[in-house]
Amino acid sequence: MSASQRLLHLVKYRSLWTHVRRKVTTWSPVGAAFNAKPFRRLDLVEKNVGLFGVPELSCPEGFQAATQTALKNTELLLHRACSCSPGVETVECFDQLSDGLCKVADLADFIKVAHPDPAYREAAEKTCIDIGTVVEKLNTNVELCKGLKNLLDNAKVVAELDPDTKRVAELFMFDFEISGIHLDDKLRKEAVALHVKLLDLSNEFLIGSHVPNRIAKSAIPKHLQVHFASDGSFIQIGGLHADSPDDLLREIAYRIYLYPNADLMECLEELLKCRYKLAKLVGYDSYGHRALKGTMAKNPETVMSFLQLLTDKLSQRYDELMPWDHPFLSGVLRAERYNIEPSLYSPYLSLGACMEGLNNLFSQLYGVSLMSEHPGAGEVWSEDVPCALIMMRFTCLLGYIYCDFFHRRDKPHQDCHFTIRGGRWCQETDRYQLPVVVLMLSLPHPTKSAPTLLTPGMMENLFHEMGHAMHSMLGRTRYQHVTGTRCATDFAEVPSILMEYFATDYRVISQFARHFETGQPLPENMVARLCESKKVCGAADTQLQVFYAALDQIYHGKPQNRSTTEILKEMQEKFYGLPYTPNTAWQLRFSHLIGYGAKYYSYLMSRAVASMVWKQCFVQDPLNRDMGERYRREMLAHGGAKEPMLMVEGKFKFFSHKSFRSEFLFNTRNLQITINMQKRDSTGNYLIRN
Numbered sequence: 001m002s003a004s005q006r007l008l009h010l011v012k013y014r015s016l017w018t019h020v021r022r023k024v025t026t027w028s029p030v031g032a033a034f035n036a037k038p039f040r041r042l043d044l045v046e047k048n049v050g051l052f053g054v055p056e057l058s059c060p061e062g063f064q065a066a067t068q069t070a071l072k073n074t075e076l077l078l079h080r081a082c083s084c085s086p087g088v089e090t091v092e093c094f095d096q097l098s099d100g101l102c103k104v105a106d107l108a109d110f111i112k113v114a115h116p117d118p119a120y121r122e123a124a125e126k127t128c129i130d131i132g133t134v135v136e137k138l139n140t141n142v143e144l145c146k147g148l149k150n151l152l153d154n155a156k157v158v159a160e161l162d163p164d165t166k167r168v169a170e171l172f173m174f175d176f177e178i179s180g181i182h183l184d185d186k187l188r189k190e191a192v193a194l195h196v197k198l199l200d201l202s203n204e205f206l207i208g209s210h211v212p213n214r215i216a217k218s219a220i221p222k223h224l225q226v227h228f229a230s231d232g233s234f235i236q237i238g239g240l241h242a243d244s245p246d247d248l249l250r251e252i253a254y255r256i257y258l259y260p261n262a263d264l265m266e267c268l269e270e271l272l273k274c275r276y277k278l279a280k281l282v283g284y285d286s287y288g289h290r291a292l293k294g295t296m297a298k299n300p301e302t303v304m305s306f307l308q309l310l311t312d313k314l315s316q317r318y319d320e321l322m323p324w325d326h327p328f329l330s331g332v333l334r335a336e337r338y339n340i341e342p343s344l345y346s347p348y349l350s351l352g353a354c355m356e357g358l359n360n361l362f363s364q365l366y367g368v369s370l371m372s373e374h375p376g377a378g379e380v381w382s383e384d385v386p387c388a389l390i391m392m393r394f395t396c397l398l399g400y401i402y403c404d405f406f407h408r409r410d411k412p413h414q415d416c417h418f419t420i421r422g423g424r425w426c427q428e429t430d431r432y433q434l435p436v437v438v439l440m441l442s443l444p445h446p447t448k449s450a451p452t453l454l455t456p457g458m459m460e461n462l463f464h465e466m467g468h469a470m471h472s473m474l475g476r477t478r479y480q481h482v483t484g485t486r487c488a489t490d491f492a493e494v495p496s497i498l499m500e501y502f503a504t505d506y507r508v509i510s511q512f513a514r515h516f517e518t519g520q521p522l523p524e525n526m527v528a529r530l531c532e533s534k535k536v537c538g539a540a541d542t543q544l545q546v547f548y549a550a551l552d553q554i555y556h557g558k559p560q561n562r563s564t565t566e567i568l569k570e571m572q573e574k575f576y577g578l579p580y581t582p583n584t585a586w587q588l589r590f591s592h593l594i595g596y597g598a599k600y601y602s603y604l605m606s607r608a609v610a611s612m613v614w615k616q617c618f619v620q621d622p623l624n625r626d627m628g629e630r631y632r633r634e635m636l637a638h639g640g641a642k643e644p645m646l647m648v649e650g651k652f653k654f655f656s657h658k659s660f661r662s663e664f665l666f667n668t669r670n671l672q673i674t675i676n677m678q679k680r681d682s683t684g685n686y687l688i689r690n
Contacts (some may be wrong), residue, residue: 027352030359033372033387034403035352035451035516048378052107052402052420052436058378063108063123067130070104074134082143086151088161091169091479092427094148097138098172099433099480103421105131110418110438113206115381116410129199136195139179140188148173164641168479171294171640178290180282187281194278201271202594208264209591210412212238213256224249239413242327254324258584260565265585268593269564272555275597288556291598295488296605296644300553303601307553310546310604311575314539323578326544330537340526340533342455348513348522349459351405351443351452357512358466361502365628366474368393375402384408384445391473399423399435399473406452407442414591415441415461417468417485417496424480435484437472439465451516456530463503467496474632475639487640489599491648493606494613495636501614504531505622542604547576549601551587556598609648 027035048058056062056069074097081093105128112124138144151157152169161169180191214234217225227249228235241253275287284290288300297303359370371390380388380402389401402420404411416439423435441462446452454462471492472484485492502508506527513522551571554560560567564587569580587593592600613635617627635647 028356028359030370030372030389031352031356033352034355034405035350035446037446037451046377049376050378051111051381053376053379054107057107060117060119060123063120063127066104067127070100070131071134073100074138078138078141078144082147084147086147086154086157088165090147090151091161091165091172094172095168095424095479095481096428099422099424101131101135102480105135106418106422107420110420111381113412114404114438114440116408117381120381125203129203132199133196136179136192136199139175139195140181140183140192142181142188145173145176145181148176164478164482167641167643168481171481174294178282178284178293180278183282191278191281194274194281198271198274198278201267201274204267205264205271206591206594208261208267209589210238212236213259213261215256220252221248224252228253240324240327242324243331244328245332247325250324250328251322255581255584258581258586258589260583260585261588264588265564268588271593272564273559275556276559286557288553288598291556295599295602296490296648297601300557300598303553304550306605307546307550307575307601310542314543314546323581326540326578330541337533337536340456340530342457345456345522345526345530346453347450347515347517348520349454349456350450350516351446351454353512353514353516354454354459354462357508358463360511361508361623362470364623364625366393366470366632367625367629368398368474370401380404382408397434399437401469401473402436402438404438405441405443406445411442412440413442415465417465417472419472419483419485422480422483422486423472423475423477424483425478432476433480435472435475437469437484439469441465453516460500460503463499464496467499468492470499471495471636471639474636476637477639477641479641482638482640484639488644489596490602490605491609491644493603494609497603497607497610498613501610501618502622504534508622543576545604547572548590548592549604550575551590552593552596552598552600555587555593 049055050062051057054062054066056065077093077097077100081090081097084090084093108124108127108131110124112121112128115121115124148169152173158166179195180188183191212229214231214236217230217233217235220228220235224246225235227241227244228237230236237253237256239253240257241249244250244253272287279285279287279290282290284293286300288303292299292303297306355370362368362370369392371392372387373390374386375388382404384406385402385404387403389403391398391401418438418440419435420438421433421436424433426433441458443452443454443458468485475484477483480486504527506524509527510521510524513527514520515522551568554567554571555564565585568585568587572578572580596602613631617631618624621627638647
């Protein structure tokens with residue numbers, strides 16, 4: 001490094017060093033990095049390395065170049081996969097095909113929703129469509145399928161395959177089957193056309209589901225207009241404002257935000273019709289049957305039985321409540337009964353403290369550590385992504401986690417985990433391809449007087465999403481096709497939900513939760529109150545999820561010959577109990593219908609599995625290294641390379657199929673501390689019945 005470069009480096013990081021030295025000397029390097037005030041880069045000499053270090057992506061036009069490179073490599077691998085002798089090499093070719101396309105498509109899939117520059121978003125969206133179209137054509141490529149079929153039909157060769165290779169080969173064949181490889185030329189082309197059309201419809205619905213609704217300012221009381229974004233003589237309502245204490249504000253937001261959009265309604269109904277038509281075309285009774293093959297549940301009938309069982313156990317009606325009341329009143333009841341006002345907890349839960357806590361937890365359970373690293377010029381998509389995490393196991397680098405934690409305009413409000421690049425063993429380089437992921441949250445920015453302070457709910461969400469990241473980081477699969485969270489959807493949420501148990505255990509929290517100014521630890525009785533408060537309305541919260549899951553199943557079943565709103569009304573009355581509000585269409589905001597079509601029940605089933613893992617492995621000692629290693633080795637490390645039910649039903653002695661049912665029923669009964677939330681009495685208190 002030259003003298004001038006060293007000087008620039010000193011100027012660039014001086015403000016950060018000064019802040020860390022003066023303000024957060026008690027934090028570890030990871031804690032200090034996330035509690036430090038953000039600073040602007042001085043990119044005077046640094047070369048733009050491109051998004052995620054991909055040189056082509058230093059400008060929007062680079063997506064076209066990256067796409068063309070991926071498609072060129074696809075042609076070469078396609079020829080090799082079709083011509084090589086049946087064996088391990090066949091599966092490796094297929095995985096390289098998948099990896100080359102996914103590395104571009106997954107990155108673009110993230111950038112199209114996260115980048116603040118419309119030019120980048122548009123370029124990424126086009127890449128998603130181009131790559132998606134190629135993938136659908138590959139899934140109906142007869143010659144390509146024949147190469148894989150020759151392998152799987154050769155009993156002698158199959159017997160010589162290791163279990164992971166055999167499973168990945170079967171999963172690729174499954175992709176062919178559900179795409180209609182067995183159809184004649186005409187019907188295969190029809191299947192491809194339906195796939196391509198679904199890509200467009202899905203993208204249209206996803207974008208539309210997040211667009212605010214507008215209404216004239218004159219239609220809203222003046223004293224409430226300040227709560228919404230202004231747009232000339234209109235106001236924009238982009239959310240439900242469910243936490244507002246103002247009854248009228250909640251009702252207005254609910255009615256306007258959920259007001260039906262005719263174009264989006266047509267898009268959704270066309271999307272569901274196309275999904276059903278595709279499923280029937282390739283030989284399934286419904287899209288639900290197609291989507292659930294290969295999951296733990298196996299079919300829609302099992303899912304609906306599961307949801308009905310929950311409903312029977314949790315059934316409770318709230319005749320005097322309105323839908324916009326439930327989230328707010330649940331919070332009020334918890335706060336009043338247990339004194340859990342979030343502002344009391346937030347000073348103990350600075351972002352740096354929470355990240356330090358995660359680092360300590362992972363170190364004790366798995367022997368891994370987090371290290372912060374400042375991204376290079378052009379490596380990230382926004383200036384408020386100040387830090388990337390490097391995960392190490394002993395001296396071995398495991399992967400990269402980009403932390404897009406802070407709220408910004410036009411950023412999706414959903415907390416989520418994105419796989420940018422999956423891990424796999426690269427035969428061509430004799431090295432392991434390290435996974436790259438992004439964690440997206442919507443946390444408040446730090447202020448002049450305080451670092452970012454989290455509510456208990458934000459802290460739980462951080463732990464939840466980091467559970468997904470650990471699945472990606474600790475998975476050490478031979479094949480990218482089954483890396484990390486690329487497993488059955490109803491199993492993918494298990495590691496993240498399990499992390500929520502750690503986030504509410506005082507033995508874990510006590511290691512990091514301390515006041516950002518005084519250093520005092522969070523009192524144990526406050527954590528106990530927080531845990532007890534979760535039981536309040538627990539059954540109602542679960543029932544809401546049951547309603548969402550049931551609606552998802554019915555939408556993806558056989559055609560109902562009625563509108564999606566009529567179906568919504570019936571399902572809400574049957575599975576939730578709160579009245580339907582006329583002239584609303586909540587389903588148009590249900591963006592999970594795209595990524596979780598027919599699989600939204602996965603959250604509930606994963607919660608049951610996570611509960612049992614916690615009870616059998618960690619409830620006695622959440623920091624037990626032996627149990628952490630066992631969980632890492634027998635569940636996290638395999639990604640989707642192992643059949644989920646083999647782990648769930650006892651291959652690794654976690655629990656048997658019989659205990660799965662009995663344990664879940666026990667957990668359900670524990671949730672039945674049902675609160676009957678009624679109108680306030682004359683003194684202004686809520687009437688509560690246990």
